[in-house]
Amino acid sequence: MEPKTTWLGSSLLVPCVKELVAQQPATVPHRYVRPEVHLLSISSSSDAASKFQVPVIDMHRCIPRSPWIQSWRSCTMHAKTGDFSSFLVKKMKKEIQEFFNLPMEEKKKYWQQEGDMEGFGQAFVVSEEQKLDWGDMFYMLTLPARLRKPIYCQSFLFHSGSLFLSLPIDTVEAYSSELEKLATKILGLIAKVLRIDPNYMRDLFEGGFQAMRMNYYPPCPQPDLVIGLSAHSDAVALTILLQVNEMEGLQIKKDGNWVPIKPLPNAFIINIGDILEILTNGIYRSIEHRATVNSDKERLSIATFYNPRLDGKWDQPQAS
Numbered sequence: 001m002e003p004k005t006t007w008l009g010s011s012l013l014v015p016c017v018k019e020l021v022a023q024q025p026a027t028v029p030h031r032y033v034r035p036e037v038h039l040l041s042i043s044s045s046s047d048a049a050s051k052f053q054v055p056v057i058d059m060h061r062c063i064p065r066s067p068w069i070q071s072w073r074s075c076t077m078h079a080k081t082g083d084f085s086s087f088l089v090k091k092m093k094k095e096i097q098e099f100f101n102l103p104m105e106e107k108k109k110y111w112q113q114e115g116d117m118e119g120f121g122q123a124f125v126v127s128e129e130q131k132l133d134w135g136d137m138f139y140m141l142t143l144p145a146r147l148r149k150p151i152y153c154q155s156f157l158f159h160s161g162s163l164f165l166s167l168p169i170d171t172v173e174a175y176s177s178e179l180e181k182l183a184t185k186i187l188g189l190i191a192k193v194l195r196i197d198p199n200y201m202r203d204l205f206e207g208g209f210q211a212m213r214m215n216y217y218p219p220c221p222q223p224d225l226v227i228g229l230s231a232h233s234d235a236v237a238l239t240i241l242l243q244v245n246e247m248e249g250l251q252i253k254k255d256g257n258w259v260p261i262k263p264l265p266n267a268f269i270i271n272i273g274d275i276l277e278i279l280t281n282g283i284y285r286s287i288e289h290r291a292t293v294n295s296d297k298e299r300l301s302i303a304t305f306y307n308p309r310l311d312g313k314w315d316q317p318q319a320s
Protein backbone atom coordinates (compact mmCIF):
# COMPACT_ATOMS: atom_id res chain seq x y z
CA MET A 1 0.00 0.00 0.00
CA GLU A 2 1.15 3.58 -0.74
CA PRO A 3 2.38 5.28 2.45
CA LYS A 4 -0.01 8.10 3.39
CA THR A 5 1.37 11.61 3.74
CA THR A 6 0.02 13.39 6.78
CA TRP A 7 0.69 17.05 7.43
CA LEU A 8 1.72 18.17 10.89
CA GLY A 9 -1.38 19.71 12.40
CA SER A 10 -3.82 17.74 10.27
CA SER A 11 -7.04 16.88 11.96
CA LEU A 12 -10.02 14.60 12.18
CA LEU A 13 -13.13 16.21 10.80
CA VAL A 14 -15.05 18.21 13.40
CA PRO A 15 -18.43 19.96 13.53
CA CYS A 16 -18.70 23.59 12.46
CA VAL A 17 -19.12 25.68 15.62
CA LYS A 18 -20.81 28.52 13.76
CA GLU A 19 -23.51 26.05 12.67
CA LEU A 20 -23.85 24.76 16.20
CA VAL A 21 -24.42 28.29 17.51
CA ALA A 22 -27.06 28.92 14.82
CA GLN A 23 -29.21 26.36 16.64
CA GLN A 24 -29.06 28.64 19.73
CA PRO A 25 -28.08 26.02 22.31
CA ALA A 26 -28.57 27.09 25.97
CA THR A 27 -25.61 24.99 27.06
CA VAL A 28 -22.39 23.83 25.49
CA PRO A 29 -22.03 20.21 24.20
CA HIS A 30 -19.74 18.16 26.45
CA ARG A 31 -16.91 17.89 23.91
CA TYR A 32 -16.28 21.62 24.33
CA VAL A 33 -16.55 21.77 28.14
CA ARG A 34 -13.22 22.32 29.92
CA PRO A 35 -13.61 24.87 32.75
CA GLU A 36 -10.17 23.98 34.17
CA VAL A 37 -8.46 25.99 31.42
CA HIS A 38 -9.57 29.24 33.03
CA LEU A 39 -7.91 28.67 36.40
CA LEU A 40 -4.93 30.92 35.81
CA SER A 41 -6.70 33.69 33.90
CA ILE A 42 -6.29 37.31 34.88
CA SER A 43 -9.50 39.22 34.25
CA SER A 44 -9.16 42.04 31.74
CA SER A 45 -10.69 44.46 34.26
CA SER A 46 -8.09 43.64 36.94
CA ASP A 47 -5.27 45.98 37.96
CA ALA A 48 -2.66 43.48 36.85
CA ALA A 49 -4.15 43.36 33.34
CA SER A 50 -4.43 47.12 33.00
CA LYS A 51 -0.79 47.57 34.05
CA PHE A 52 0.47 45.00 31.55
CA GLN A 53 1.63 46.52 28.31
CA VAL A 54 2.82 44.84 25.19
CA PRO A 55 5.78 46.67 23.62
CA VAL A 56 4.66 48.77 20.67
CA ILE A 57 6.87 49.18 17.65
CA ASP A 58 6.10 52.05 15.37
CA MET A 59 7.20 50.85 11.95
CA HIS A 60 7.58 54.45 10.79
CA ARG A 61 10.34 54.94 13.30
CA CYS A 62 11.84 51.53 12.92
CA ILE A 63 15.56 52.16 13.00
CA PRO A 64 18.10 49.46 13.75
CA ARG A 65 19.65 49.05 17.19
CA SER A 66 17.25 51.28 19.01
CA PRO A 67 16.60 50.25 22.59
CA TRP A 68 13.01 49.17 22.13
CA ILE A 69 14.03 46.42 19.75
CA GLN A 70 16.11 44.99 22.59
CA SER A 71 13.03 44.94 24.77
CA TRP A 72 10.98 42.75 22.44
CA ARG A 73 12.96 39.71 23.19
CA SER A 74 10.70 37.63 25.24
CA CYS A 75 7.32 37.78 23.72
CA THR A 76 4.52 39.24 21.82
CA MET A 77 4.62 42.81 20.58
CA HIS A 78 2.42 45.17 18.69
CA ALA A 79 3.75 46.54 15.41
CA LYS A 80 1.97 49.69 14.30
CA THR A 81 1.34 49.25 10.67
CA GLY A 82 3.41 52.15 9.39
CA ASP A 83 3.05 52.52 5.67
CA PHE A 84 1.24 49.20 5.40
CA SER A 85 -1.86 49.94 3.40
CA SER A 86 -4.79 50.37 5.76
CA PHE A 87 -7.05 49.99 2.75
CA LEU A 88 -5.64 46.54 2.14
CA VAL A 89 -6.09 45.56 5.79
CA LYS A 90 -9.71 46.76 5.71
CA LYS A 91 -10.31 44.83 2.52
CA MET A 92 -8.79 41.68 3.94
CA LYS A 93 -10.94 42.00 7.06
CA LYS A 94 -14.05 42.31 4.96
CA GLU A 95 -13.15 39.32 2.80
CA ILE A 96 -12.65 37.14 5.83
CA GLN A 97 -15.92 38.17 7.44
CA GLU A 98 -17.78 37.43 4.22
CA PHE A 99 -16.02 34.12 3.86
CA PHE A 100 -17.05 32.82 7.28
CA ASN A 101 -20.60 34.01 6.62
CA LEU A 102 -20.96 31.84 3.53
CA PRO A 103 -23.79 29.29 3.73
CA MET A 104 -22.74 25.90 5.01
CA GLU A 105 -23.18 24.21 1.59
CA GLU A 106 -20.59 26.63 0.17
CA LYS A 107 -18.18 26.19 3.07
CA LYS A 108 -18.39 22.43 2.70
CA LYS A 109 -16.60 22.77 -0.62
CA TYR A 110 -13.54 23.96 1.26
CA TRP A 111 -13.70 21.48 4.12
CA GLN A 112 -10.44 19.77 5.11
CA GLN A 113 -9.54 16.51 3.39
CA GLU A 114 -8.47 13.71 5.66
CA GLY A 115 -4.75 13.94 6.52
CA ASP A 116 -4.45 17.50 5.27
CA MET A 117 -4.57 20.67 7.30
CA GLU A 118 -5.63 23.15 4.63
CA GLY A 119 -9.26 24.20 4.35
CA PHE A 120 -12.02 24.65 6.91
CA GLY A 121 -11.96 22.73 10.15
CA GLN A 122 -9.68 22.55 13.15
CA ALA A 123 -6.04 21.61 13.70
CA PHE A 124 -4.48 18.87 15.82
CA VAL A 125 -7.66 16.88 16.52
CA VAL A 126 -6.41 13.30 16.67
CA SER A 127 -9.13 11.37 18.51
CA GLU A 128 -12.91 11.33 18.74
CA GLU A 129 -12.65 11.79 22.52
CA GLN A 130 -10.42 14.86 22.35
CA LYS A 131 -11.95 18.09 23.65
CA LEU A 132 -12.61 20.67 20.98
CA ASP A 133 -12.04 24.40 20.65
CA TRP A 134 -14.95 26.82 20.37
CA GLY A 135 -13.98 28.09 16.95
CA ASP A 136 -13.78 27.37 13.25
CA MET A 137 -10.66 27.92 11.24
CA PHE A 138 -9.61 28.12 7.65
CA TYR A 139 -5.98 27.36 6.90
CA MET A 140 -4.10 27.73 3.63
CA LEU A 141 -0.54 27.84 2.35
CA THR A 142 0.20 31.13 0.64
CA LEU A 143 3.95 31.16 -0.12
CA PRO A 144 5.85 29.97 -2.05
CA ALA A 145 3.12 30.52 -4.62
CA ARG A 146 3.71 27.13 -6.26
CA LEU A 147 2.34 25.45 -3.10
CA ARG A 148 -0.97 27.31 -3.21
CA LYS A 149 -3.96 25.13 -3.86
CA PRO A 150 -6.23 26.92 -6.32
CA ILE A 151 -9.33 25.61 -4.58
CA TYR A 152 -8.48 27.59 -1.42
CA CYS A 153 -6.95 30.74 -2.87
CA GLN A 154 -9.59 31.12 -5.51
CA SER A 155 -12.35 30.69 -3.00
CA PHE A 156 -11.62 34.23 -1.88
CA LEU A 157 -11.60 35.54 -5.41
CA PHE A 158 -14.75 33.78 -6.32
CA HIS A 159 -16.87 34.95 -3.44
CA SER A 160 -15.87 38.54 -3.10
CA GLY A 161 -17.98 39.37 -6.15
CA SER A 162 -18.31 42.90 -7.39
CA LEU A 163 -16.32 44.31 -4.49
CA PHE A 164 -13.36 42.44 -5.75
CA LEU A 165 -13.63 43.90 -9.22
CA SER A 166 -12.80 47.32 -7.85
CA LEU A 167 -9.36 46.08 -6.88
CA PRO A 168 -7.03 45.04 -9.70
CA ILE A 169 -5.12 42.50 -7.62
CA ASP A 170 -6.14 39.64 -5.45
CA THR A 171 -6.49 40.90 -1.88
CA VAL A 172 -5.10 37.78 -0.30
CA GLU A 173 -2.11 37.80 -2.62
CA ALA A 174 -1.39 41.47 -1.93
CA TYR A 175 -1.81 40.96 1.81
CA SER A 176 0.43 37.90 1.73
CA SER A 177 3.18 39.75 -0.09
CA GLU A 178 2.97 42.85 2.18
CA LEU A 179 3.21 40.64 5.24
CA GLU A 180 6.20 38.85 3.79
CA LYS A 181 7.89 42.25 3.50
CA LEU A 182 6.98 43.14 7.07
CA ALA A 183 8.30 39.82 8.38
CA THR A 184 11.52 40.29 6.42
CA LYS A 185 11.98 43.75 7.89
CA ILE A 186 11.47 42.52 11.45
CA LEU A 187 13.78 39.54 10.95
CA GLY A 188 16.42 41.89 9.52
CA LEU A 189 16.16 44.09 12.59
CA ILE A 190 16.46 41.11 14.90
CA ALA A 191 19.59 40.02 13.00
CA LYS A 192 21.08 43.50 13.52
CA VAL A 193 20.31 43.52 17.22
CA LEU A 194 21.92 40.10 17.61
CA ARG A 195 24.83 41.18 15.43
CA ILE A 196 24.20 38.36 13.02
CA ASP A 197 25.31 38.92 9.46
CA PRO A 198 22.03 40.02 7.80
CA ASN A 199 22.91 37.79 4.83
CA TYR A 200 22.40 34.70 7.00
CA MET A 201 18.93 35.76 7.89
CA ARG A 202 18.16 36.79 4.33
CA ASP A 203 19.44 33.53 2.82
CA LEU A 204 17.37 31.49 5.22
CA PHE A 205 14.13 33.40 4.79
CA GLU A 206 14.21 34.64 1.20
CA GLY A 207 11.44 32.73 -0.57
CA GLY A 208 10.22 31.62 2.86
CA PHE A 209 7.22 29.49 3.68
CA GLN A 210 4.06 31.40 4.58
CA ALA A 211 0.64 30.13 5.65
CA MET A 212 -2.49 31.87 6.92
CA ARG A 213 -5.01 30.77 9.46
CA MET A 214 -8.30 32.64 9.65
CA ASN A 215 -9.94 32.07 13.02
CA TYR A 216 -13.64 32.54 13.65
CA TYR A 217 -14.85 32.35 17.27
CA PRO A 218 -18.65 32.52 17.54
CA PRO A 219 -20.27 33.87 20.71
CA CYS A 220 -20.79 31.14 23.31
CA PRO A 221 -23.68 30.68 25.81
CA GLN A 222 -21.15 29.55 28.47
CA PRO A 223 -17.85 31.24 27.62
CA ASP A 224 -16.24 30.36 30.96
CA LEU A 225 -16.56 26.65 30.18
CA VAL A 226 -14.81 26.67 26.80
CA ILE A 227 -11.70 27.90 25.10
CA GLY A 228 -11.66 29.39 21.59
CA LEU A 229 -8.15 28.22 20.75
CA SER A 230 -6.16 25.95 23.08
CA ALA A 231 -2.87 27.11 24.57
CA HIS A 232 0.02 26.72 22.19
CA SER A 233 3.14 28.35 20.85
CA ASP A 234 3.41 28.77 17.09
CA ALA A 235 5.75 26.23 15.50
CA VAL A 236 7.03 28.86 13.07
CA ALA A 237 9.54 31.72 13.05
CA LEU A 238 7.20 34.73 13.26
CA THR A 239 3.44 35.12 13.41
CA ILE A 240 1.79 38.36 12.34
CA LEU A 241 -1.67 38.42 13.85
CA LEU A 242 -4.47 40.72 12.78
CA GLN A 243 -7.31 41.06 15.27
CA VAL A 244 -10.00 41.54 12.67
CA ASN A 245 -12.91 43.03 14.58
CA GLU A 246 -10.92 44.31 17.54
CA MET A 247 -12.70 42.10 20.06
CA GLU A 248 -10.67 41.05 23.07
CA GLY A 249 -9.80 37.35 23.37
CA LEU A 250 -6.08 36.83 22.82
CA GLN A 251 -4.16 35.95 26.00
CA ILE A 252 -0.47 35.30 26.56
CA LYS A 253 1.18 33.31 29.34
CA LYS A 254 3.18 35.65 31.51
CA ASP A 255 4.75 34.62 34.81
CA GLY A 256 2.46 31.61 35.01
CA ASN A 257 -0.79 33.52 34.39
CA TRP A 258 -2.93 34.16 31.34
CA VAL A 259 -2.88 37.87 30.57
CA PRO A 260 -5.38 39.43 28.12
CA ILE A 261 -3.99 41.47 25.24
CA LYS A 262 -6.16 44.42 24.27
CA PRO A 263 -6.35 44.94 20.52
CA LEU A 264 -4.59 48.11 19.43
CA PRO A 265 -6.07 49.85 16.36
CA ASN A 266 -3.86 49.88 13.26
CA ALA A 267 -1.43 47.43 14.75
CA PHE A 268 -0.49 43.82 14.21
CA ILE A 269 0.50 41.48 17.00
CA ILE A 270 3.91 39.95 16.31
CA ASN A 271 4.53 36.65 18.03
CA ILE A 272 7.93 35.03 18.25
CA GLY A 273 7.56 31.37 17.28
CA ASP A 274 9.51 28.22 18.15
CA ILE A 275 11.79 28.38 15.09
CA LEU A 276 13.05 31.85 16.00
CA GLU A 277 13.64 30.72 19.57
CA ILE A 278 15.78 27.88 18.20
CA LEU A 279 17.62 30.09 15.70
CA THR A 280 18.48 32.66 18.35
CA ASN A 281 19.48 30.07 20.95
CA GLY A 282 16.66 31.18 23.17
CA ILE A 283 17.47 34.91 23.21
CA TYR A 284 14.10 35.59 21.61
CA ARG A 285 11.55 33.33 23.30
CA SER A 286 8.52 31.84 21.68
CA ILE A 287 5.32 32.90 23.40
CA GLU A 288 2.57 30.63 24.69
CA HIS A 289 -0.84 32.03 23.85
CA ARG A 290 -4.49 31.11 23.38
CA ALA A 291 -7.86 32.70 22.57
CA THR A 292 -10.93 32.99 24.78
CA VAL A 293 -14.49 33.69 23.64
CA ASN A 294 -17.40 35.71 24.99
CA SER A 295 -21.18 35.50 25.08
CA ASP A 296 -21.96 38.70 23.14
CA LYS A 297 -20.09 38.85 19.93
CA GLU A 298 -18.10 36.80 17.45
CA ARG A 299 -14.37 37.37 17.20
CA LEU A 300 -12.18 36.97 14.11
CA SER A 301 -8.45 36.94 13.65
CA ILE A 302 -5.98 36.21 10.86
CA ALA A 303 -2.66 34.64 11.81
CA THR A 304 -0.01 34.81 9.09
CA PHE A 305 2.83 32.42 9.83
CA TYR A 306 6.29 32.98 8.42
CA ASN A 307 9.02 30.40 8.22
CA PRO A 308 12.42 29.84 6.63
CA ARG A 309 12.46 28.57 3.06
CA LEU A 310 11.77 24.87 2.94
CA ASP A 311 15.33 24.05 1.79
CA GLY A 312 16.93 26.68 4.04
CA LYS A 313 20.09 25.84 6.00
CA TRP A 314 21.27 27.63 9.10
CA ASP A 315 24.94 27.32 9.85
CA GLN A 316 25.59 28.79 13.24
CA PRO A 317 26.53 32.39 12.40
CA GLN A 318 29.44 34.10 14.12
CA ALA A 319 28.66 37.39 15.84
CA SER A 320 30.01 40.18 13.65
Ligand SMILES: O=C(O)CCC(=O)C(=O)O
Pocket residue numbers: 213215229234241249250289290291300301303
Ligand atom coordinates in the same frame (compact mmCIF):
# COMPACT_ATOMS: atom_id res chain seq x y z
O1 LIG B 1 -7.16 34.36 17.53
C1 LIG B 1 -6.15 34.70 18.11
O2 LIG B 1 -6.03 35.78 18.69
C2 LIG B 1 -4.96 33.76 18.17
C3 LIG B 1 -4.77 32.96 16.91
C4 LIG B 1 -3.57 32.07 17.00
O3 LIG B 1 -2.86 32.04 17.96
C5 LIG B 1 -3.22 31.18 15.86
O4 LIG B 1 -3.98 31.11 14.87
O5 LIG B 1 -2.16 30.52 15.96
Ligand SMILES: [Fe+2]
Pocket residue numbers: 232233234239289303
Ligand atom coordinates in the same frame (compact mmCIF):
# COMPACT_ATOMS: atom_id res chain seq x y z
FE1 LIG C 1 -0.99 30.97 17.61
